[in-house]
Amino acid sequence: MQTTIEGIIYDTETATLLARYDSNEHLDDAKIDYRDSLYKTPEGQLFLYGDIRGAETIIPIDTERAIDWLVSTKNISAMQKWFPNQTKYAEYC
Numbered sequence: 001m002q003t004t005i006e007g008i009i010y011d012t013e014t015a016t017l018l019a020r021y022d023s024n025e026h027l028d029d030a031k032i033d034y035r036d037s038l039y040k041t042p043e044g045q046l047f048l049y050g051d052i053r054g055a056e057t058i059i060p061i062d063t064e065r066a067i068d069w070l071v072s073t074k075n076i077s078a079m080q081k082w083f084p085n086q087t088k089y090a091e092y093c
Contacts, residue, residue: 001049001056010047010058015039018046019070019078038066038078 002011018038034052041047046066048059061069067086070079079086 001058003058005058005060008041008043008045008060010039010041010045010060012037012039012049012058015041015047018066018082019073019075021073021075036069036073038069040082 002009002013004010016039018040020035020037022035023033034050036051037049039047039049046061046063048061048069050057050059063083063086067079067083070076070083
């Protein structure tokens, strides 16, 4: 998926995939499958790509929000790999 936000191109095909989170949650009687992925553009911009049943979205984020997302998804290996100076947050994973 590709989109331009405030003059910056965000493209899942050319960006580096840093981490992915797949979920199969149940809400009431419905099963909701979704995938969130954290990417970094060649220029260094971070963004989340979300896909919920084929509805795609891209959300630009900063480093702090990316780390928060990695903590909330318990993706310690990606945090250590891509944000090695922020491993103090690893205790939350």
